[in-house]
Amino acid sequence: LRLFSGTSNPTLASEVAHYLGMELGKIKCKRFADGEIYVQVQESIRGCDVFLIQPTCPPVNDHLMELLITIDACRRASARSITAVIPYYGYARADRKVQGRESIAAKLTANLITEAGADRVLAIDLHSGQCVGYFDIPVDHVYGETVILDYLASKRIATGDLVVVSPDVGGVARARAFAKKLNDAPLAIVDKRRSAHNVSEVMNLIGDVRGKVAVLVDDMIDTAGTITNAAKVLAKEGAREVYACATHAVFSPPAVERLSSGVFQEVIVTNTIPVAPENIFPQLTILSVA
Numbered sequence: 001l002r003l004f005s006g007t008s009n010p011t012l013a014s015e016v017a018h019y020l021g022m023e024l025g026k027i028k029c030k031r032f033a034d035g036e037i038y039v040q041v042q043e044s045i046r047g048c049d050v051f052l053i054q055p056t057c058p059p060v061n062d063h064l065m066e067l068l069i070t071i072d073a074c075r076r077a078s079a080r081s082i083t084a085v086i087p088y089y090g091y092a093r094a095d096r097k098v099q100g101r102e103s104i105a106a107k108l109t110a111n112l113i114t115e116a117g118a119d120r121v122l123a124i125d126l127h128s129g130q131c132v133g134y135f136d137i138p139v140d141h142v143y144g145e146t147v148i149l150d151y152l153a154s155k156r157i158a159t160g161d162l163v164v165v166s167p168d169v170g171g172v173a174r175a176r177a178f179a180k181k182l183n184d185a186p187l188a189i190v191d192k193r194r195s196a197h198n199v200s201e202v203m204n205l206i207g208d209v210r211g212k213v214a215v216l217v218d219d220m221i222d223t224a225g226t227i228t229n230a231a232k233v234l235a236k237e238g239a240r241e242v243y244a245c246a247t248h249a250v251f252s253p254p255a256v257e258r259l260s261s262g263v264f265q266e267v268i269v270t271n272t273i274p275v276a277p278e279n280i281f282p283q284l285t286i287l288s289v290a
């Protein structure tokens with residue numbers, strides 16, 4: 001078994017290597033003057049089972065292309081099997097046609113990864129279940145909620161005080177599963193509408209949050225419009241405290257400004273995507289999925 005890291009999240013890859021008591025394999029990755037990517041595996045992997053850790057986080061296109069080129073390099077170096085470990089899968093939200101003449105980029109990306117030579121994929125919180133079916137190779141789909149739930153349990157919030165909230169209708173199944181693991185905490189749902197890409201508006205709140213500790217659960221925080229708008233409604237409807245929990249900290253501007261504006265007691269994310277030092281704020285907790 002050989003473990004390699006791409007350039008998108010070397011800290012997470014080192015933590016995984018440490019956990020396994022292994023060294024990361026040597027790989028050379030550089031850019032040519034025109035932006036093209038060069039990858040060379042710097043040790044023999046002939047006949048080895050290769051695990052390659054490379055979340056396709058921003059800049060998504062660069063990290064995706066690097067993943068494809070690295071898989072190709074491993075295949076041409078006669079690896080026995082290649083598992084692409086993609087803790088954050090970019091383009092996962094492009095998982096269906098919402099309007100006519102759109103692409104389903106999540107499927108296209110799955111085709112590219114398979115075509116490059118991956119035998120298996122390990123991914124965390126793939127936005128929607130259908131992304132698993134986009135691959136014709138086995139996918140191990142695991143959930144960041146495992147580490148988030150352990151952390152929340154350590155806070156010892158009384159079950160009767162809790163309400164788990166989905167910030168949109170699409171996340172209800174995820175929030176329901178989360179609530180079940182918090183001793184069947186009650187569920188509330190925010191009815192979000194999007195008027196444009198990256199713009200969210202809250203229409204209604206379904207459920208009772210008055211006097212409760214509200215725990216918002218989502219797969220990712222991108223611009224933080226969804227989760228912040230939901231938090232504002234929860235505060236208006238009388239929630240005592242609001243926590244935000246999400247596996248993937250995409251944090252596109254103005255996410256940090258929104259998240260640190262005082263609406264949240266705490267924002268809990270994982271390290272599937274590295275958070276830049278300038279994006280760390282006092283209410284932020286980053287848990288490791290290593």
Ligand code: R5P
Pocket residue numbers: 093167168170171198200218219220221222223224225226227
């Ligand atoms: C949407 O379906 C996702 O689960 C997230 O709620 C959304 O992508 C978050 O985006 P933003 O933080 O930009 O509102």
